[in-house]
Amino acid sequence: MSEEQNIPEEKSEDQNLKPKEVNANTSKDEIIQPPTATEKQPPNMEVHKHPHNVTHKKKWSEYLLEFFMLFLAVFLGFIAENIREGVVENHREKQFMQSLVKDLQLDTAYANQCLLSISKRDMSIDSTLNYFINHSTVSKVPLSTARQMRRSTWDQVFLEHTGTFDQLRYSGGLRLIHKRNIVDSIDRYYQQMARFALSRQSYGSNQDLVWSLQEKVLDAFDNIKIRYQHLNLSDSATMTIHPGYLNEYLNLLLRLKNSANNDKNFNNAIKARANNLIDLIKKEYHLE
Numbered sequence: 001m002s003e004e005q006n007i008p009e010e011k012s013e014d015q016n017l018k019p020k021e022v023n024a025n026t027s028k029d030e031i032i033q034p035p036t037a038t039e040k041q042p043p044n045m046e047v048h049k050h051p052h053n054v055t056h057k058k059k060w061s062e063y064l065l066e067f068f069m070l071f072l073a074v075f076l077g078f079i080a081e082n083i084r085e086g087v088v089e090n091h092r093e094k095q096f097m098q099s100l101v102k103d104l105q106l107d108t109a110y111a112n113q114c115l116l117s118i119s120k121r122d123m124s125i126d127s128t129l130n131y132f133i134n135h136s137t138v139s140k141v142p143l144s145t146a147r148q149m150r151r152s153t154w155d156q157v158f159l160e161h162t163g164t165f166d167q168l169r170y171s172g173g174l175r176l177i178h179k180r181n182i183v184d185s186i187d188r189y190y191q192q193m194a195r196f197a198l199s200r201q202s203y204g205s206n207q208d209l210v211w212s213l214q215e216k217v218l219d220a221f222d223n224i225k226i227r228y229q230h231l232n233l234s235d236s237a238t239m240t241i242h243p244g245y246l247n248e249y250l251n252l253l254l255r256l257k258n259s260a261n262n263d264k265n266f267n268n269a270i271k272a273r274a275n276n277l278i279d280l281i282k283k284e285y286h287l288e
Contacts, residue, residue: 093176096168097285100186103161104274110158111271117156118264124151125257132250143226143237146218152253153210155260157200158267160193179284185277192273196266203259210252216245 127148131141141149165186168174177183219240226239281287 089176092173093178094285094287096164096173096176097182097281098287099164100168101278101281101287103164104189104278106161108271108274108278110161111267111274114156114158115264115267115271118260118267121152121155122257122260122264124148125253125260128152128253129250129257132246137243138241139243140238140240143239146239149214149218152256153207153214155263158196158263158270160270162190162193165190182281182284185280189270189273189277192266192270196270199259199262199266203256203263206252206255206259210249210256213245213249213252217241217249 128145131145131148135141168177174183177186219242222239226237
């Protein structure tokens with residue numbers, strides 16, 4: 001026998017990969033069964049309904065919770081808006097008070113100027129009256145006396161600064177002032193200002209009368225010479241007067257002296273009240 005016949009044949013890899021033959025001696029456990037159709041399917045999972053599913057019926061507690069959350073959101077928004085409006089209004093209120101303090105400071109400064117002018121006018125009235133008390137029958141007066149007569153008929157008229165107050169009053173800004181004592185003080189101040197304005201109306205009427213009478217008392221020709229020709233300007237110069245109007249003129253001059261005293265009292269009162277109001281506003285609003 002040849003060598004090729006003595007060499008046992010080697011099993012090919014294909015033969016090794018063949019499945020084991022099933023015979024009678026093979027046990028049941030060794031038999032590999034292919035998976036059945038039921039084993040290939042995933043296990044059954046229990047399906048739960050989502051609480052927000054349209055087919056889900058809500059409990060009353062869920063409705064109550066949703067209502068509470070909605071109410072809370074609206075309520076908190078309302079509070080936030082009120083807080084914001086409060087901050088804005090407080091800021092505007094302080095701005096108005098700062099502006100009002102400036103107006104009041106201008107009023108006090110202007111009142112001081114008016115008081116100085118009134119004092120000079122009062123001195124001129126006294127000088128004129130004293131001269132005619134001692135010279136009741138004269139037909140000429142010294143030029144210095146004629147100048148005092150003219151100075152006695154006018155003074156500086158007080159004009160209040162009401163820009164901020166008018167804006168507060170006509171734009172509804174007074175509601176922004178939450179401090180009652182400030183509102184009352186502002187009201188009293190401008191009420192006094194209104195009374196002062198009424199008294200100034202009578203002053204204006206008397207002023208027109210005294211100007212008219214003064215032009216009748218003083219001689220026009222001498223006045224022209226003094227004003228335009230610059231003649232007799234020394235202290236010894238005189239001016240002709242017309243005594244027929246002197247009595248009425250002096251009576252009206254006395255009335256103007258009373259008006260001057262009233263103006264002085266009003267200006268002092270306005271000045272004091274304005275300073276008190278300034279101090280109060282600065283204290284309440286912590287202004288410098």
